[in-house]
Amino acid sequence: MTTEPRPEPIEDWTNLLLDRVAVVTGGAGGIGGAISRLFAEHGAIVEVVDTDVDASSSIIDEIAAGGGRATAHHIDVCDHDAVQEMASSVLGRHGSIDILVNNVGDYRPLVRFEDSSPADWDTILLLNLRHVLSVTRAFLPAMRAQRSGCVVNVHSVEAMRGYPGDPVYAAAKAGVAQLTSSMAVRYGRDGIRFNGIGPDLTQTSQVDYLAGYEPDELNWESWAPVGRVGLPEDQARVALFLASDLSGFVTGHNIPVDGGSHAGGGWFFSRADRRFVNRPKGL
Numbered sequence: 001m002t003t004e005p006r007p008e009p010i011e012d013w014t015n016l017l018l019d020r021v022a023v024v025t026g027g028a029g030g031i032g033g034a035i036s037r038l039f040a041e042h043g044a045i046v047e048v049v050d051t052d053v054d055a056s057s058s059i060i061d062e063i064a065a066g067g068g069r070a071t072a073h074h075i076d077v078c079d080h081d082a083v084q085e086m087a088s089s090v091l092g093r094h095g096s097i098d099i100l101v102n103n104v105g106d107y108r109p110l111v112r113f114e115d116s117s118p119a120d121w122d123t124i125l126l127l128n129l130r131h132v133l134s135v136t137r138a139f140l141p142a143m144r145a146q147r148s149g150c151v152v153n154v155h156s157v158e159a160m161r162g163y164p165g166d167p168v169y170a171a172a173k174a175g176v177a178q179l180t181s182s183m184a185v186r187y188g189r190d191g192i193r194f195n196g197i198g199p200d201l202t203q204t205s206q207v208d209y210l211a212g213y214e215p216d217e218l219n220w221e222s223w224a225p226v227g228r229v230g231l232p233e234d235q236a237r238v239a240l241f242l243a244s245d246l247s248g249f250v251t252g253h254n255i256p257v258d259g260g261s262h263a264g265g266g267w268f269f270s271r272a273d274r275r276f277v278n279r280p281k282g283l
């Protein structure tokens with residue numbers, strides 16, 4: 001008699017990443033910082049990779065104070081050689097890597113496409129796409145050798161829709177989303193899963209709704225169907241799902257974590273009319 005296959009049981013729901021080595025790029029900032037904290041709370045050994053020395057120190061201290069484990073690497077992920085050294089250091093200390101979160105990215109400096117030059121394109125592509133290749137390439141051999149690993153790429157909701165604000169940034173983010181799906185198919189048989197998160201509307205120093213707007217300019221009921229600003233923790237919870245065994249049968253997907261902004265594309269809730277509109281009045 002054959003028995004039904006069963007998934008490995010989740011032993012401890014409060015320690016979903018117990019003793020797993022997790023590298024988080026940009027792991028001292030807004031979304032990356034929330035991911036570093038939550039992963040450490042769930043028992044991971046977190047390797048924070050960030051150029052910001054002060055922010056890295058404070059997150060390492062905070063994690064240690066909560067009984068967690070974290071180490072900082074102060075490198076620029078756009079520096080391919082520095083990435084190789086960082087990977088050697090992580091693998092030299094732990095002998096393996098279980099989770100990689102490629103989270104570094106920035107829309108700044110924003111240069112309108114009609115005014116932009118090859119140097120501007122290189123800057124945006126390096127900061128949002130090429131370094132993801134460097135960091136992933138650096139850890140891939142170890143994941144393949146151990147026949148396990150999870151990669152979570154934090155790109156943007158702009159990877160998944162037309163973005164008039166900066167098509168070059170959108171193209172770079174879409175490159176990361178497509179890399180995610182393609183790598184999932186290529187390396188799934190090696191036991192490695194790749195998934196992506198497309199944030200939108202999330203309060204961080206890079207996208208600062210608290211400082212950048214007057215209160216009456218904030219219109220959450222129109223911008224996000226859930227009716228509120230996103231928090232770095234909203235992103236971190238999805239990253240935890242994608243990095244843990246909860247998502248063992250999920251790979252190659254890019255999930256908008258956006259309060260519903262992508263789903264409602266083109267439709268806005270009009271305060272004046274108290275109804276949904278998809279075009280200016282009078283057309």
Ligand SMILES: NC(=O)c1ccc[n+]([C@@H]2O[C@H](COP(=O)([O-])OP(=O)(O)OC[C@H]3O[C@@H](n4cnc5c(N)ncnc54)[C@H](O)[C@@H]3O)[C@@H](O)[C@H]2O)c1
Nearest residue numbers: 026029030031050051052076077104105156201202204206
């Ligand atoms: N916040 C949002 O609503 C939003 C929306 C769309 C996409 N994103 C994406 O989410 C990711 C995280 O953004 P965030 O809002 O948390 O930004 P953030 O600026 O708060 O955090 C970015 C972190 O990355 C670090 N960093 C920047 N360049 C680096 C480099 N070259 N090498 C190493 N570290 C570097 C910074 O020091 C900072 O700690 C980015 O890829 C961003 O494009 C965010």
